[in-house]
Amino acid sequence: xxxxxxxxxxxxxxxxxxxxxxxxxxxxxxxxxxxxxxxxxxxxxxxxxxxxxxxxxxxxxxxxxxxxxxxxxxxxxxxxxxxxxxxxxxxxxxxxxxxxxxxxxxxxxxxxxxxxxxxxxxxxxxxxxxxxxxxxxxxxxxxxxxxxxxxxxxxxxxxxxxxxxxxxxxxxxxxxxxxxxxxxxxxxxxxxxxxxxxxxxxxxxxxxxxxxxxxxxxxxxxxxxxxxxxxxxxxxxxxxxxxxxxxxxxxxxxxxxxxxxxxxxxxxxxxxxxxxxxxxxxxxxxxxxxxxxxxxxxxxxxxxxxxxxxxxxxxxxxxxxxxxxxxxxxxxxxxxxxxxxxxxxxxxxxxxxxxxxxxxxxxxxxxxxxxxxxxxxxxxxxxxxxxxxxxxxxxxxxxxxxxxxxxxxxxxxxxxxxxxxxxxxxxxxxxxxxxxxxxxxxxxxxxxxxxxxx
Amino acid sequence: xxxxxxxxxxxxxxxxxxxxxxxxxxxxxxxxxxxxxxxxxxxxxxxxxxxxxxxxxxxxxxxxxxxxxxxxxxxxxxxxxxxxxxxxxxxxxxxxxxxxxxxxxxxxxxxxxxxxxxxxxxxxxxxxxxxxxxxxxxxxxxxxxxxxxxxxxxxxxxxxxxxxxxxxxxxxxxxxxxxxxxxxxxxxxxxxxxxxxxxxxxxxxxxxxxxxxxxxxxxxxxxxxxxxxxxxxxxxxxxxxxxxxxxxxxxxxxxxxxxxxxxxxxxxxxxxxxxxxxxxxxxxxxxxxxxxxxxxxxxxxxxxxxxxxxxxxxxxxxxxxxxxxxxxxxxxxxxxxxxxxxxxxxxxxxxxxxxxxxxxxxxxxxxxxxxxxxxxxxxxxxxxxxxxxxxxxxxxxxxxxxxxxxxxxxxxxxxxxxxxxxxxxxxxxxxxxxxxxxxxxxxxxxxxxxxxxxxxxxxxxxxxxxxxxxxxxxxxxxxxxxxxxxxxxx
Numbered sequence: 001x002x003x004x005x006x007x008x009x010x011x012x013x014x015x016x017x018x019x020x021x022x023x024x025x026x027x028x029x030x031x032x033x034x035x036x037x038x039x040x041x042x043x044x045x046x047x048x049x050x051x052x053x054x055x056x057x058x059x060x061x062x063x064x065x066x067x068x069x070x071x072x073x074x075x076x077x078x079x080x081x082x083x084x085x086x087x088x089x090x091x092x093x094x095x096x097x098x099x100x101x102x103x104x105x106x107x108x109x110x111x112x113x114x115x116x117x118x119x120x121x122x123x124x125x126x127x128x129x130x131x132x133x134x135x136x137x138x139x140x141x142x143x144x145x146x147x148x149x150x151x152x153x154x155x156x157x158x159x160x161x162x163x164x165x166x167x168x169x170x171x172x173x174x175x176x177x178x179x180x181x182x183x184x185x186x187x188x189x190x191x192x193x194x195x196x197x198x199x200x201x202x203x204x205x206x207x208x209x210x211x212x213x214x215x216x217x218x219x220x221x222x223x224x225x226x227x228x229x230x231x232x233x234x235x236x237x238x239x240x241x242x243x244x245x246x247x248x249x250x251x252x253x254x255x256x257x258x259x260x261x262x263x264x265x266x267x268x269x270x271x272x273x274x275x276x277x278x279x280x281x282x283x284x285x286x287x288x289x290x291x292x293x294x295x296x297x298x299x300x301x302x303x304x305x306x307x308x309x310x311x312x313x314x315x316x317x318x319x320x321x322x323x324x325x326x327x328x329x330x331x332x333x334x335x336x337x338x339x340x341x342x343x344x345x346x347x348x349x350x351x352x353x354x355x356x357x358x359x360x361x362x363x364x365x366x367x368x369x370x371x372x373x374x375x376x377x378x379x380x381x382x383x384x385x386x387x388x389x390x391x392x393x394x395x396x397x398x399x400x401x402x403x404x405x406x407x408x409x410x411x412x413x414x415x416x417x418x419x420x421x422x423x424x425x426x427x428x429x430x431x432x433x434x435x436x437x438x439x440x441x442x443x444x445x446x447x448x449x450x451x452x453x454x
Numbered sequence: 455x456x457x458x459x460x461x462x463x464x465x466x467x468x469x470x471x472x473x474x475x476x477x478x479x480x481x482x483x484x485x486x487x488x489x490x491x492x493x494x495x496x497x498x499x500x501x502x503x504x505x506x507x508x509x510x511x512x513x514x515x516x517x518x519x520x521x522x523x524x525x526x527x528x529x530x531x532x533x534x535x536x537x538x539x540x541x542x543x544x545x546x547x548x549x550x551x552x553x554x555x556x557x558x559x560x561x562x563x564x565x566x567x568x569x570x571x572x573x574x575x576x577x578x579x580x581x582x583x584x585x586x587x588x589x590x591x592x593x594x595x596x597x598x599x600x601x602x603x604x605x606x607x608x609x610x611x612x613x614x615x616x617x618x619x620x621x622x623x624x625x626x627x628x629x630x631x632x633x634x635x636x637x638x639x640x641x642x643x644x645x646x647x648x649x650x651x652x653x654x655x656x657x658x659x660x661x662x663x664x665x666x667x668x669x670x671x672x673x674x675x676x677x678x679x680x681x682x683x684x685x686x687x688x689x690x691x692x693x694x695x696x697x698x699x700x701x702x703x704x705x706x707x708x709x710x711x712x713x714x715x716x717x718x719x720x721x722x723x724x725x726x727x728x729x730x731x732x733x734x735x736x737x738x739x740x741x742x743x744x745x746x747x748x749x750x751x752x753x754x755x756x757x758x759x760x761x762x763x764x765x766x767x768x769x770x771x772x773x774x775x776x777x778x779x780x781x782x783x784x785x786x787x788x789x790x791x792x793x794x795x796x797x798x799x800x801x802x803x804x805x806x807x808x809x810x811x812x813x814x815x816x817x818x819x820x821x822x823x824x825x826x827x828x829x830x831x832x833x834x835x836x837x838x839x840x841x842x843x844x845x846x847x848x849x850x851x852x853x854x855x856x857x858x859x860x861x862x863x864x865x866x867x868x869x870x871x872x873x874x875x876x877x878x879x880x881x882x883x884x885x886x887x888x889x890x891x892x893x894x895x896x897x898x899x900x901x902x903x904x905x906x907x908x909x910x911x912x913x914x915x916x917x918x919x920x921x922x923x924x925x926x927x928x929x930x931x932x933x934x935x936x937x938x939x940x941x942x943x944x
Contacts, residue, residue, distance in 0.1 A: 167779060
C-alpha cells in the first residue's frame with residue numbers, strides 16, 4: 001500500500017498543467033547517475049500484514065516478560081495512561097519546530113514549562129528546550145565549559161556512566177580535547193584527593209561528576225573546588241524528588257537524561273537529554289530556548305529566542321550544530337511531571353528507595369553475596385558475587401530473571417560485580433525470584449571459584 | 455478552514471493546582487527519605503505544583519488546541535518534508551514487546567528488535583547505494599557530525615592531517631558549516647552559479663590538498679538537481695577529498711537515483727522527513743549515517759550483525775569513532791521507518807518521490823505568474839519563490855505572506871532560506887497532499903498576492919485570527935525570560 005492520494009485523472013491533469021509528458025520525465029536524472037541497480041527491499045505489505053509482522057517481531061523480544069533489575073541509565077517506571085493519551089494527540093505529534101509562533105503557542109508554552117520544571121528540579125537558573133539524550137547532553141555541556149574557559153582538557157569521574165564517557169570521548173576526539181579520569185573510592189564515590197592541586201595548573205575546563213553515579217552512589221563535588229566549571233550529571237532524575245539539587249552540591253552546569261519521566265525504554269530511544277546552567281552561561285547553552293514575551297496586543301506569548309547562538313544564523317560560529325530538540329519527548333516528560341506533581345513524584349521516589357533497599361537486603365541475605373561499595377544509594381547499587389558476574393547473570397536468566405548489569409563489561413576490575421536496580425514497579429515476587437535464583441546459582445559458582453583458586 | 459482554539463489565555467501549569475492534590479499513580483507509604491538516606495544529602499523542598507488528572511488533561515488539551523500540526527492542515531514547509539504519518543507506524547512502535555525493551559537486554563532476548571534494525575539497515579543501504587548504514591545518530595545534524603568525525607579519523611589513519619577544510623555550497627543547510635566547526639574543520643563557502651547549482655569550474659578553484667570533505671544536498675535547497683554531480687564528485691575525489699550527501703531532500707530521490715551511484719562516500723538520512731515519522735514539535739528525529747565500503751570500519755558503535763539468522767550488537771568495529779549517543783538508536787523510530795518501507799516496497803517508494811515532485815511542480819506552475827520563481831525551470835520536491843519585487847511594489851514581504859497564510863488556516867512555507875534568495879519562500883507540498891488540497895492552497899496564495907497589491911495594509915496586519923498576534927521577538931531576546939519563577943515572571 002502507499003499513502004498517496006493521486007488518481008490517474010489527477011495525475012493527467014497535473015502533468016498537463018506542468019507541461020510534462022509523464023512522471024518519469026519529471027524525475028529524470030542525467031544518464032551517468034541513473035538508477036541501474038535492482039532495489040533489494042521486501043515486497044509491499046498491506047496494513048494488516050504489517051501488523052502481523054511487527055507483532056511477531058515484538059514477541060521475539062522476550063526480555064520485557066522477565067523479572068528485570070536492569071537500570072544503568074534507563075529506568076522502568078510506571079507511566080500513567082493519561083500521559084500517552086495527551087502526548088499522542090495529533091496536533092502535538094505532527095507539528096514541526098515552532099518557527100511560526102502565532103500557531104505554535106501550545107508547544108512553545110509546553111517547552112517553557114519543561115524548561116521551568118528542569119530548573120525547579122535541578123535548582124539551576126535556566127534550561128534548554130532539550131537535547132538528544134544524557135550522553136550528548138554531557139558532551140555538549142563539556143563543550144560549553146571548553147568554550148567558556150578556553151581550556152582543552154576535562155577531568156571526569158570514572159563513576160560517570162561509561163556510555164556517557166564514551167560519547168564524550170567521541171566528541172572530544174573531534175575537537176582535540178583531552179580527558180583525564182578521577183578514580184572511585186571504596187564508598188563508590190569519586191576520589192577527589194588532591195583535586196585542587198590538579199586544578200591549580202589551569203589545565204582543566206571542567207570537573208565532571210554524576211549523582212547518583214553509575215554505581216548508584218550519591219556523589220557530590222567537594223566544597224571549594226577551585227577554578228574549573230563543575231558539571232553535574234543526572235541520569236536518574238527521579239532522584240531529584242528527594243536528593244539535594246545539583247546547584248546545592250555545586251554544579252555550574254547540570255546535564256542529564258529525563259527518560260524516567262514517562263518515556264518508554266524503547267531499546268534505547270528516543271529519550272531526552274537536558275542542559276541547565278547558571279545565568280552566566282546563558283549565551284553558551286546549545287540548542288533551542290523558548291522565551292516568554294508579549295504579542296502586538298500585549299498578550300502573553302512564547303517564542304523561540306536567543307537564536308543568534310544557533311546554526312541557522314551563525315553557521316560555523318554557532319555554539320552547537322544541534323538543529324532542533326526532542327520536543328515530543330520533552331512534552332511527555334512535562335505532562336508526566338504535571339500529572340505526578342510534587343506529591344506523586346516524592347511518593348514514587350520513596351517507593352524506589354524502599355524497594356531498592358528491600359532488593360539489596362534480599363541479595364545480601366544470600367551467603368557469599370556481598371556489598372561492593374559502602375556509600376548511600378538511591379534506586380540502584382552494586383553487589384559482588386563469587387566468581388563471575390556474567391556467569392551469575394546467565395544462570396539467573398535461565399530462571400527468567402534479569403538480575404542487573406555485569407560491570408565487567410565496562411570495568412575489568414569489577415567483573416564479579418552486578419549493578420542492580422529496583423523501581424516502583426519491582427514486586428515482592430520479582431525480589432523473591434531474584435533471591436531464590438541467587439541461592440541456587442551462587443553456591444555452584446563459589447565452588448568453581450574455590451576450585452580455580454586451588 | 456481549520457481553526458485553532460480561541461484567543462483566551464492559557465495559564466501556566468505552575469499557576470494552577472493546590473499543594474497536596476495527589477493522584478494515586480504509585481503507592482503512598484508515607485515514609486520520609488531520611489529513613490533510608492542521611493539527612494545531609496536530602497533536599498528541603500520540591501516546589502512543583504500538584505494538579506488533579508482532570509486539570510492536567512484540560513491544560514494539555516488546551517495547549518494542543520493552540521498548536522498547528524499536519525493533522526490540522528496543509529504544512530508546505532520547504533526542506534522539512536512534512537508528510538502524513540500513518541498511524542499504524544505509531545501503533546507498531548508502541549507494541550509492548552518493542553516499547554518496553556531495555557537497551558541492556560541480552561541479545562538473545564531482543565532478537566525481534568535487532569531484526570528490525572537489521573532489515574532497516576539493509577533496506578536503506580540498497581535504496582541509497584551505500585555499503586552500510588549506522589542507525590546510531592539521533593538526528594540529521596547528528597549524522598553530519600558523525601560523518602565528519604569519520605572523515606577526520608579516516609584522514610588521520612592515512613596520515614593526511616593537512617586536510618582541514620570542508621567545502622560547503624551556499625545552498626547548504628545551516629547545520630553543515632556548524633557540524634564542520636564542531637570537529638575543528640575550517641569552512642570554505644562555495645557560491646552557486648546562475649542556474650542555482652555548483653559549477654565544477656568554481657569548485658576546481660577551491661579544492662586542494664587541504665580539502666577533507668565537500669558537503670552537498672541533491673536536489674539542493676533550491677529544489678534543483680545538481681546535474682553535474684558526477685563531475686563534481688570526480689574533482690573532489692581526484693583531490694583526495696570525500697563527498698558527503700546531506701539527505702534532507704532524499705524524498706525527491708528515493709527509488710529514482712542513489713547518492714552512492716553519484717559518487718558520495720558518506721550520507722545521512724532524516725528518517726523523520728523521508729520515512730513518515732512524526733516530527734513531534736521538532737523531535738525526536740533520527741539521522742542514520744550511510745557510508746561507502748572504504749569507510750565501513752569507522753562507523754559509530756554498536757552495529758547490528760547477522761549470522762545464520764541470529765542477530766547481535768557488535769561493539770567491536772576496528773576503527774570506530776566511538777558511540778554518538780547513550781544507547782543504540784532512536785529505536786522506536788526504526789520501527790516506524792521500517793513499517794513505512796514495508797508498506798511501500800521499492801515500487802511504492804519510487805512512486806512517493808515521483809508524486810512529491812509532481813505536487814511541487816504543480817504548485818509552482820500555478821503561482822509563477824503572480825510571484826517570482828527565480829530559478830525558472832522544473833523543480834524537484836520543493837521550489838523557491840521570491841517576494842522581492844512584491845516587496846518593492848507593495849511593501850509586503852515574505853514574512854507577511856507567511857503570516858497571512860497562517861490566518862487562512864495553512865502552515866507557512868519556510869521563509870528567508872536559503873539565504874542566497876532575497877525574500878525567499880520555500881514551498882514543499884510532499885506526496886501525501888491531494889490535488890484538491892493543492893488547488894485550495896493555490897487559490898488562497900493567489901488571493902493573498904492579489905490583496906497585497908489591492909490592500910497591503912490587511913496583509914501587513916496578519917495574522918488576526920490566530921491565538922496571539924505577531925510576537926515581540928526583540929523583547930524576548932533583549933529581556934530573556936526562560937522560566938516561570940515563584941508566581942512572578944523572572
